[in-house]
Amino acid sequence: MDFNDTPEEAAFRTEVRAWLAANAPAHVIPQGVALDDTEEVQRGRAWQRAVYDGGYAGITFPKALGGRGGSVIEAVVFSEEEAQYHLPKGPYIGIGLGMAIAAIAKHGTEEQRQKFIEPTLKGELTWCQLFSEPSAGSDLANLRTKAVKEGDDWIVNGQKVWSSWAHRSDWGILIVRTDPSVPKHKGLTFFVVDMKSPGIEIRPIRQISGASDFNETFLTDVRIPDSNRIGDVGGGWGVCMTVLMGERLGSGSHKAQVSPLLDYAASTPGMNGGTALDSGSIRAALAQAMAEEQGAKYLEARLRTMVSRGENPGALAGMIKMSYASRLQKTSGLAMELRGLDAIAPSIDDTLTRSIQYDYIWSTVMRIAGGADEVLKNQIAERVLGMPGEIRMDKDVPFEALK
Amino acid sequence: MNFDLSDEQKMLAEQARGLLSERSPYDHLRALIDAGAEWDESLWRELGEMGFLGVAIPESFGGLGMSALDLGVIAQELGRCNAAVPYYSSIILCADAIRLAGSDIQKAEWLPKLASGEVVGTFAYAEGPGPSFATGVKLEGAKLNGSKTPVADAGIAQLAVVLVAGGGLALVDLNQSGVTRTKLESFDQLRAHYRIDFADAAAEMMPGKNVLATLLDRAAVQAAFEATGAAEACLTMARDYALDRQIFGRSLASFQAIKHKLAELAVEVELARSNAYFGAWAADESPDDLPASASAARLTALTAFENGARENLQVHGGIGYTQEANCHFYYRRERTLALGLGGRDYWTDRLINHQPGLQGQISSGKAA
Ligand SMILES: Cc1cc2nc3c(=O)[nH]c(=O)nc-3n(C[C@H](O)[C@H](O)[C@H](O)COP(=O)(O)OP(=O)(O)OC[C@H]3O[C@@H](n4cnc5c(N)ncnc54)[C@H](O)[C@@H]3O)c2cc1C
Numbered sequence: 029m030d031f032n033d034t035p036e037e038a039a040f041r042t043e044v045r046a047w048l049a050a051n052a053p054a055h056v057i058p059q060g061v062a063l064d065d066t067e068e069v070q071r072g073r074a075w076q077r078a079v080y081d082g083g084y085a086g087i088t089f090p091k092a093l094g095g096r097g098g099s100v101i102e103a104v105v106f107s108e109e110e111a112q113y114h115l116p117k118g119p120y121i122g123i124g125l126g127m128a129i130a131a132i133a134k135h136g137t138e139e140q141r142q143k144f145i146e147p148t149l150k151g152e153l154t155w156c157q158l159f160s161e162p163s164a165g166s167d168l169a170n171l172r173t174k175a176v177k178e179g180d181d182w183i184v185n186g187q188k189v190w191s192s193w194a195h196r197s198d199w200g201i202l203i204v205r206t207d208p209s210v211p212k213h214k215g216l217t218f219f220v221v222d223m224k225s226p227g228i229e230i231r232p233i234r235q236i237s238g239a240s241d242f243n244e245t246f247l248t249d250v251r252i253p254d255s256n257r258i259g260d261v262g263g264g265w266g267v268c269m270t271v272l273m274g275e276r277l278g279s280g281s282h283k284a285q286v287s288p289l290l291d292y293a294a295s296t297p298g299m300n301g302g303t304a305l306d307s308g309s310i311r312a313a314l315a316q317a318m319a320e321e322q323g324a325k326y327l328e329a330r331l332r333t334m335v336s337r338g339e340n341p342g343a344l345a346g347m348i349k350m351s352y353a354s355r356l357q358k359t360s361g362l363a364m365e366l367r368g369l370d371a372i373a374p375s376i377d378d379t380l381t382r383s384i385q386y387d388y389i390w391s392t393v394m395r396i397a398g399g400a401d402e403v404l405k406n407q408i409a410e411r412v413l414g415m416p417g418e419i420r421m422d423k424d425v426p427f428e429a430l431k
Numbered sequence: 432m433n434f435d436l437s438d439e440q441k442m443l444a445e446q447a448r449g450l451l452s453e454r455s456p457y458d459h460l461r462a463l464i465d466a467g468a469e470w471d472e473s474l475w476r477e478l479g480e481m482g483f484l485g486v487a488i489p490e491s492f493g494g495l496g497m498s499a500l501d502l503g504v505i506a507q508e509l510g511r512c513n514a515a516v517p518y519y520s521s522i523i524l525c526a527d528a529i530r531l532a533g534s535d536i537q538k539a540e541w542l543p544k545l546a547s548g549e550v551v552g553t554f555a556y557a558e559g560p561g562p563s564f565a566t567g568v569k570l571e572g573a574k575l576n577g578s579k580t581p582v583a584d585a586g587i588a589q590l591a592v593v594l595v596a597g598g599g600l601a602l603v604d605l606n607q608s609g610v611t612r613t614k615l616e617s618f619d620q621l622r623a624h625y626r627i628d629f630a631d632a633a634a635e636m637m638p639g640k641n642v643l644a645t646l647l648d649r650a651a652v653q654a655a656f657e658a659t660g661a662a663e664a665c666l667t668m669a670r671d672y673a674l675d676r677q678i679f680g681r682s683l684a685s686f687q688a689i690k691h692k693l694a695e696l697a698v699e700v701e702l703a704r705s706n707a708y709f710g711a712w713a714a715d716e717s718p719d720d721l722p723a724s725a726s727a728a729r730l731t732a733l734t735a736f737e738n739g740a741r742e743n744l745q746v747h748g749g750i751g752y753t754q755e756a757n758c759h760f761y762y763r764r765e766r767t768l769a770l771g772l773g774g775r776d777y778w779t780d781r782l783i784n785h786q787p788g789l790q791g792q793i794s795s796g797k798a799a
Contacts, residue, residue, distance in 0.1 A: 031716075320731055327704075405694035416674075
């Protein structure tokens with residue numbers, strides 16, 4: 029066991045640090061500044077282009093596809109160093125890199141790889157994920173949006189929901205039902221869709237944060253050429269699994285959230301003189317959270333070691349997201365409490381408290397999106413501990429016969 | 432970066448697990464308790480013969496000179512089966528204290544005997560209710576006076592490392608007339624505790640200074656392995672029972688209330704194990720990281736074991752409250768591990784006080 033970089037990894041880290049120091053600052057978003065959506069996406073594309081030109085885009089992708097042909101650990105080193113800067117890297121970039129081109133690389137045709145992978149690595153294409161529907165979130169395979177073949181095209185009708193940044197995306201990854209006469213997981217097919225296609229209407233949804241960065245997406249007689257189908261007709265669920273695995277591993281990597289709260293507590297007046305950090309209960313809660321955060325960090329290191337050997341961590345990856353999300357909710361809630369009433373209406377220049385408020389709001393998403401806590405617990409119980417699967421009423425029933 | 436056990440370490444774990452599951456099954460533990468035995472002496476001898484006790488003791492002093500991680504791999508297996516051996520007292524604390532603070536002569540005299548299991552040692556630090564590092568025991572000249580209580584495994588130990596006033600460590604042969612040992616009733620029936628009174632007992636100061644915090648850090652990492660192994664055993668036991676138990680026409684394990692409880696526990700176990708790995712690595716390779724990483728390992732392992740011990744018994748229902756079920760071994764051992772080495776308060780302070788950049792900002796930075 030060694031937690032240090034190998035000489036090659038250390039050399040790579042040094043190189044990345046120097047490159048970032050020279051290139052990242054120009055793209056950093058100042059903390060506490062909310063950008064207009066259009067401007068944010070522009071900045072995101074520009075940063076991704078810079079990463080590509082620097083030779084660091086798609087580190088694990090083959091060179092022939094525009095990637096670097098590097099290792100998982102190199103990708104990790106790059107993202108660790110990149111996380112030191114506050115860069116524009118929203119879902120419009122992340123969905124493309126982590127999900128769309130991952131699915132295309134694994135399940136797509138040679139032509140599709142050529143068409144989508146390099147432009148996405150260059151930041152020329154932004155992506156959204158059109159999976160969830162009003163009655164298909166955790167139970168994703170329950171989706172109703174349907175596609176019917178007409179000549180060389182598919183005609184798509186239905187409604188998707190919670191589509192992050194769809195209003196600023198060039199392309200979408202889409203899963204639809206192509207055969208309702210078979211059980212629900214079997215009749216699905218995966219496509220990529222040009223978001224400018226006629227028949228796509230995107231309506232913003234107002235979020236609890238006040239922002240509207242996700243949407244309802246209505247699809248009415250949208251025409252998708254068969255050449256934009258990824259994988260086999262009826263094989264969509266398998267492609268989805270590739271995408272969701274990427275989503276879960278990806279949502280594990282986070283910077284330390286708890287240790288900055290120590291300074292925050294130490295700069296807040298306490299009950300009996302002194303600071304909030306003098307309180308035993310606050311110390312205990314923060315220390316426990318910090319200990320868990322460190323555990324998650326080293327668990328992630330173990331999983332990366334597995335991935336770098338070609339092993340699949342499977343449901344273990346969900347553990348990291350699960351522990352991160354509930355910890356963020358607890359610690360940001362606690363941080364507000366220790367600040368006292370001031371935390372619900374801080375002074376205008378107190379950007380730190382405002383970012384803690386934001387964490388408290390955002391933590392709710394982390395417990396739902398990309399696999400809700402309850403769903404991840406089912407998976408851990410079933411796949412890690414070997415406990416029985418959930419009782420399924422819909423298993424062998426054709427989709428059209430379900431209520 | 433390569434953050435996994437080596438193949439050799441995996442083999443070591445398998446070997447230890449194989450031996451212990453054969454020699455220390457639950458019925459055997461029950462028989463030891465019924466017989467009023469203080470320990471499993473034959474298992475101890477066997478562990479010594481196989482080299483398990485000397486894993487982290489330097490080769491020059493009769494050990495195998497392996498790493499803290501190798502030792503942790505064994506501690507995890509001992510925790511898994513609750514073996515009634517004084518490993519924690521003799522190897523994790525006493526031998527490591529001598530390794531850290533002893534003179535070459537003291538090391539040469541005692542480490543080979545501890546490594547072979549010929550001598551059992553213990554570490555005497557508590558002095559009754561309250562924080563564990565009180566120092567009412569005084570060493571003047573070569574005479575030791577005062578009392579330590581409770582001291583684990585003191586009935587079978589020949590040697591004690593004693594924490595004395597001023598924070599130093601003294602070596603005391605317990606088989607002398609100046610030492611009186613009184614057996615206490617132990618909450619953990621597989622780990623005997625004693626009160627020790629010293630009346631002008633002969634004692635030898637160890638030359639190493641200010642080693643207490645490091646000794647506790649290193650022991651906390653090992654205890655975290657022990658607790659992680661035990662927590663995992665609780666998880667597996669609860670899972671197996673739930674799979675077996677039919678209720679409301681289906682397997683108890685098919686209910687989400689049970690699945691989710693155990694899934695949460697599985698996460699706690701993996702966080703604890705990951706922290707323990709890093710703590711062991713830091714103990715040998717990165718001493719600056721040791722205080723924080725030992726504290727993190729300690730806190731997460733105690734959480735995993737606490738929930739594991741409690742929820743295992745809960746999943747078993749009424750049978751869990753019987754001597755016949757095996758939940759109670761862990762339920763008692765958990766408190767024993769949790770209260771040792773300073774308890775949660777000590778480790779909370781240590782973790783917080785060892786965050787970079789924070790020192791000096793806290794007005795009441797209490798502990799070491
Ligand atoms: C900010 C945000 C952004 C998102 N972005 C996207 C996006 O870009 N593209 C996209 O396709 N989707 C997106 N989603 C949707 C997200 O994937 C879903 O919200 C998620 O899968 C949960 O589905 P649901 O909302 O339908 O809730 P439901 O599935 O209805 O879940 C409701 C509750 O029931 C629980 N539950 C569900 N099944 C079980 C079970 N078997 N046992 C016990 N409890 C259960 C859940 O854990 C949850 O607590 C986003 C969501 C959010 C909040």
